[in-house]
Amino acid sequence: MALTLNMTVNGKARKVTVESNALLSDVLRVNLGLTGTHVGCDTSQCGACTVHVDGVSVKSCTMLAAQADGATITTIEGLAAPDGTLHPMQAAFKEHHGLQCGFCTPGMVMSAVDLARCEPNASEEQIREWLEGNICRCTGYHNIVKAVKTGLTDMQSGGKVAAE
Amino acid sequence: MTVQDKPTKTNGIGASVKRVEDRRFLTGKGRYTDDMNKPGQLYAYILRSPHAHARILSIDTTDAEAAPGVETIITGQEVKDAGIGGLPCGWLIKNKDGSPMKEPAHLPLAVDKVRHVGDQVAVVVADSLQAAKDAAELIVVDYEELPAVVSPANAESAGVAVHDEAPNNVCYDWEWGDKAATEDAFAKAAHTVKLDLINNRMVPNAMEPRAAIGEFDPGTEEYTLTTTSQNPQLIRLLLCGFTMGLPEHKVRVVAPDVGGGFGSKIFHYAEEVLVVFAARKLARPVKWTAERSESFMSDAHGRDHVTHAELALDDQGTFLGLRVNTIANMGAFLSTFASSIPTILYATLLSGQYKTPAIYAEVKAVFTNTVPVDAYRGAGRPEACYLIERIVDAAARKLGMDRAEIRRRNFITPDMMPYDTPVGLQYDSGDFAKNLSDALEMIDYAGFAVRKEEAAKRGKLRGIGFASYIEACGIAPSNVAGALGARAGLYDSSEVRFHPTGTVSVMVGVHSHGQGHATTFAQIVSERLGVPMENIEIVHGDSARTPFGMGTYGSRSLAVGGMAMMKAIDKVIAKSKKIAAHLLEASADDIEFENGVFTVAGTDKSVGIAEIAGAAYVPHNYPLEELEPGLDEQAFYDPKNFTFPNGTQICEVEVDPETGITKIVRFVAVDDFGRVINPMIVEGQVHGGIVQGIGQALLENCVYDEESGQLVTGSYMDYAMPRADDVPAFEVKTNEVLCQTNALGVKGCGEAGTIGGSACVMNAVCDALDVDHMDMPATPERVWRVLQSKQQPMAAE
Numbered sequence: 022m023a024l025t026l027n028m029t030v031n032g033k034a035r036k037v038t039v040e041s042n043a044l045l046s047d048v049l050r051v052n053l054g055l056t057g058t059h060v061g062c063d064t065s066q067c068g069a070c071t072v073h074v075d076g077v078s079v080k081s082c083t084m085l086a087a088q089a090d091g092a093t094i095t096t097i098e099g100l101a102a103p104d105g106t107l108h109p110m111q112a113a114f115k116e117h118h119g120l121q122c123g124f125c126t127p128g129m130v131m132s133a134v135d136l137a138r139c140e141p142n143a144s145e146e147q148i149r150e151w152l153e154g155n156i157c158r159c160t161g162y163h164n165i166v167k168a169v170k171t172g173l174t175d176m177q178s179g180g181k182v183a184a185e
Numbered sequence: 186m187t188v189q190d191k192p193t194k195t196n197g198i199g200a201s202v203k204r205v206e207d208r209r210f211l212t213g214k215g216r217y218t219d220d221m222n223k224p225g226q227l228y229a230y231i232l233r234s235p236h237a238h239a240r241i242l243s244i245d246t247t248d249a250e251a252a253p254g255v256e257t258i259i260t261g262q263e264v265k266d267a268g269i270g271g272l273p274c275g276w277l278i279k280n281k282d283g284s285p286m287k288e289p290a291h292l293p294l295a296v297d298k299v300r301h302v303g304d305q306v307a308v309v310v311a312d313s314l315q316a317a318k319d320a321a322e323l324i325v326v327d328y329e330e331l332p333a334v335v336s337p338a339n340a341e342s343a344g345v346a347v348h349d350e351a352p353n354n355v356c357y358d359w360e361w362g363d364k365a366a367t368e369d370a371f372a373k374a375a376h377t378v379k380l381d382l383i384n385n386r387m388v389p390n391a392m393e394p395r396a397a398i399g400e401f402d403p404g405t406e407e408y409t410l411t412t413t414s415q416n417p418q419l420i421r422l423l424l425c426g427f428t429m430g431l432p433e434h435k436v437r438v439v440a441p442d443v444g445g446g447f448g449s450k451i452f453h454y455a456e457e458v459l460v461v462f463a464a465r466k467l468a469r470p471v472k473w474t475a476e477r478s479e480s481f482m483s484d485a486h487g488r489d490h491v492t493h494a495e496l497a498l499d500d501q502g503t504f505l506g507l508r509v510n511t512i513a514n515m516g517a518f519l520s521t522f523a524s525s526i527p528t529i530l531y532a533t534l535l536s537g538q539y540k541t542p543a544i545y546a547e548v549k550a551v552f553t554n555t556v557p558v559d560a561y562r563g564a565g566r567p568e569a570c571y572l573i574e575r576i577v578d579a580a581a582r583k584l585g586m587d588r589a590e591i592r593r594r595n596f597i598t599p600d601m602m603p604y605d606t607p608v609g610l611q612y613d614s615g616d617f618a619k620n621l622s623d624a625l626e627m628i629d630y631a632g633f634a635v636r637k638e639e640a641a642k643r644g645k646l647r648g649i650g651f652a653s654y655i656e657a658c659g660i661a662p663s664n665v666a667g668a669l670g671a672r673a674g675l676y677d678s679s680e681v682r683f684h685p686t687g688t689v690s691v692m693v694g695v696h697s698h699g700q701g702h703a704t705t706f707a708q709i710v711s712e713r714l715g716v717p718m719e720n721i722e723i724v725h726g727d728s729a730r731t732p733f734g735m736g737t738y739g740s741r742s743l744a745v746g747g748m749a750m751m752k753a754i755d756k757v758i759a760k761s762k763k764i765a766a767h768l769l770e771a772s773a774d775d776i777e778f779e780n781g782v783f784t785v786a787g788t789d790k791s792v793g794i795a796e797i798a799g800a801a802y803v804p805h806n807y808p809l810e811e812l813e814p815g816l817d818e819q820a821f822y823d824p825k826n827f828t829f830p831n832g833t834q835i836c837e838v839e840v841d842p843e844t845g846i847t848k849i850v851r852f853v854a855v856d857d858f859g860r861v862i863n864p865m866i867v868e869g870q871v872h873g874g875i876v877q878g879i880g881q882a883l884l885e886n887c888v889y890d891e892e893s894g895q896l897v898t899g900s901y902m903d904y905a906m907p908r909a910d911d912v913p914a915f916e917v918k919t920n921e922v923l924c925q926t927n928a929l930g931v932k933g934c935g936e937a938g939t940i941g942g943s944a945c946v947m948n949a950v951c952d953a954l955d956v957d958h959m960d961m962p963a964t965p966e967r968v969w970r971v972l973q974s975k976q977q978p979m980a981a982e
Contacts, residue, residue, distance in 0.1 A: 040315070056220035057213015059444070061392045062477035066901035069392060097213035111211040115203055118869045122699030123210030124392040124444030130211065145914070152909040156901070158392050158445050159699045161872030161938070162909040 026090040030055070031099025037086070045089050046070045046081040049096055057097040057127045061156070068155030071128035072096045078135035080128075080154070097127035100134070110134050110172035119168030121159035129155050133169040137176045145170065197712035201865035205718065206703045215442045218396040218413050223470035226398070227256055229460055230317035231473065232307040232324055233482065234299035237333035237554040237894020238345065241297055241326060244307060249323040254316030256467055258324070259308040261294035264462065269293060272453050272518070273427040276525035277670040278357045278550070286357035286550070289348035291518040293428065293455035293462075299328070300347055300517035301554050302896050303482025305455050310463050310471055333554040333894030337514035338491045340551035347517055347552040356515050356550040357524065361532040362608050367545035370506025374497035378580040383960045384568045386489035386514070386887035387880075388904055389561045391698075393444020394475040395484060399460030403468045407435050412457050414440040415450045415696050416736020419673070421728050423453040423521070429461055440726040443698035447877070448560035449484045450698065451738045452521035456483075481899045486887055487561020489514035490527060490568050496576045502586050504539055504595050509546040509572065517552060520559035524550065529669055530565030530657070530739075536606035537573040538617040538653045538831060539595040544607045554894045560738060562877050562939045566656040574652045574944035579957055588948075589625060592653055593618055603925070610657060613925040615831045620855045620920055621653055624833040627853040627916055636837070645839040647850075648953025652945035655831040658933035659744035661824035676823035677741070678732040679750035681710070681757050683816035685802035687795025688720040691753075694734010695746030696725050700935060701866045702742060706750060708862055709929075713754045715781020715794060732819055740933030743862065744828045748927050752820035760816065761797045767808045768792050768800060828924050828932040832856035834875070834945040840953045845969030847883055847950055853916045854941070859924040859932035871917050871938045878942015880907040882950070886962045905962075 061069035065083040073095040100108040120126040194200040271290040311317035334343035340354040400409040421438040463471040497506040513527035532546040581591040596617045640647035663674045680692040707721040765783035766773040784791040801816040836852040884905035888897040898904040923930030
């Protein structure tokens, strides 16, 4: 059965018509062309598809699009400022070489930004625990943890942005 | 903590330049294969075998073909009838008697038998993925199940033949080294140490699942394959020369942003053939993207060795000889480079960092009803390192020697370089003892006893482990590799093209899928040509834009591809000097070049390289009689030798005897990668590599059911990927001993962490548990069992 859904995605009102079994990740990637949200597994383990739904990090492959009707969604494409200035968490990932192939990166960044809401002064151990739901095969997590620590600090200091 | 001895540089060679490719990845603007959709695109779904081993009695596609949205269904018979060739193996290994290995045909779709769970049976192409999946459920395949064999140790005696032409499942029975000299060494040894090892099967698990899009233009008869590959040019060659048999000049292969490879995206896969075949049949683009569960049962796996090793020593702990017998699992078919991994990339490394005078290895490769096994990060070298470093520890334990001391006593020393090993390699450089002593200092080896005691007070068993690894990167030269069975060249290529306005495009045959070539390569170009980084573009991953190169694997990109680029740069400089000489009215011999400026020696007459480029493309004032216009040079580079990255890793673990949980509390690595171009990127490669080694040692294990041949660990629910809270922070450092066989002095850094990692962790675990050996992965359950059996030696497991 086809459903028509309304959602606000990266600040824009969107109307999409999808099958009732469509996943939020499918709608973002296929219907809205927001391919920064990646799908890396089929068991909700890898976290590459993490987006924010009403301000909370969600694995978008685990949510039916229908459940997001009326929701406000932010994807990796909506994180930087309109003038292109990177979000402090994005900037911190660049500064600390927190990414290699880039595939897990959008999910990592979206998850890390949500950590600021839950635990803005997270310790290294808390950061590692928080990122348990995001798998990276390239970096060994060392630089991701450094980046998240810096990103959390910079978010608190009003969005200090590391030089690109 | 990062130890950096060198002064900070902000650009060029040696500087931690932030990556130029990061912005697009961080803003969701990466372009991976599955992100692309072509006009008129159809979707392919691949029906795979649910059985490990079965005869296909019939395939009925009638209902499926009538299902809504279905465009076509392709079976093995159709592919075979169309004359499509098998997926080839790129390395011929010979048996002890000189006869060639067994190479059973590997058609992209099974015809009369399926040989592993996940083997391709049929392709459904439909106007949506859902329609293709729904139709696949309507295909009726009548299977006659056959007994399966999955374990390499059982393969020869199982009484089950995966292929009729290999009745005992032996692909080859190969030997390397000097058997007689090794027997002599054992005959005069004061001590012999024996070890049985299992090198557990790994699933590479790059985070981006494989994907492929085939396109065919019936007007121009041109084909395009977009694929998740580490080496698009090689895929094009295999697609044209072996599988599809297409005219190579009509085929373009594009590997855009690729989300990690680790070896698993080197190989030519069936799906690449099938999307091109379907696109030609339907004259429409056809896209296939793996789901993760498909990746588990179709991406080539890694490792899977069963080994018996023996080390002969004199009474002082000096190594006299090493004898190795390995059975290597090839899986159901020979993948692209499978045959070379447990031979050319394994037995040749068995000298390690040590002056062991006599080495002999026998390797038997066997077919089983499992996914093909091929290169996975390190490819043969982690298996060699694990064997050597484990048996060295076992020897130290048996002889009551300090583990640092036994290594030091046997190290090849810098004054012995170049050093010919007894297994066919010539090491050019390295200071192994310095790497070890630096690592010992970083971890405070002297203080370990105190830390162990303190841990014991907390009820924890603390252990320390070493791995002194060496690897061979940038396989070469082509003619030597050819004599050893390689069926491809092992050079690489580059083209350096100045544009008229002075910006530069550099086309390279190697491919980046996380390594940061866009930055590292540009740093070299910037320094050598004096062009700002922002005016340089590194182009890779598109056969229509780049010269023919072999791609990226075996840590070869800089040592081979980077050297090709250096040669092209040198040609650009040489031609530019002649143009400068003309413009400055001087002799070319008097022109000096530095920081992008050509100067007449001893004068202030000079011209910048951007102006030279302008003059080359607008040749009004130009020596047209002697020189062609344009500034665009290409070079191929075939290395004289391998490069030999080396180093020592040391880690400390704490085991909780109550739960069997092993925690890595410290991990230090000292690596010699030769010249380091970008320390930040190199450190990142080390971190990631080590975690893949830790994964194998503590977490990851691909398990097949021995009876049914079913893949037990087929998802991230069952296969334990290392997560952020499984691993520690790392302390890393590099010792630059320049490579003597290439002008850049580089050795390669992509695999080192993994090559040492698993040995390092297992040596620490065995030390903590105070046991001779335990097999990987050291999961809590296994560790707990080891501890229980120590306490109650008579208890049955």
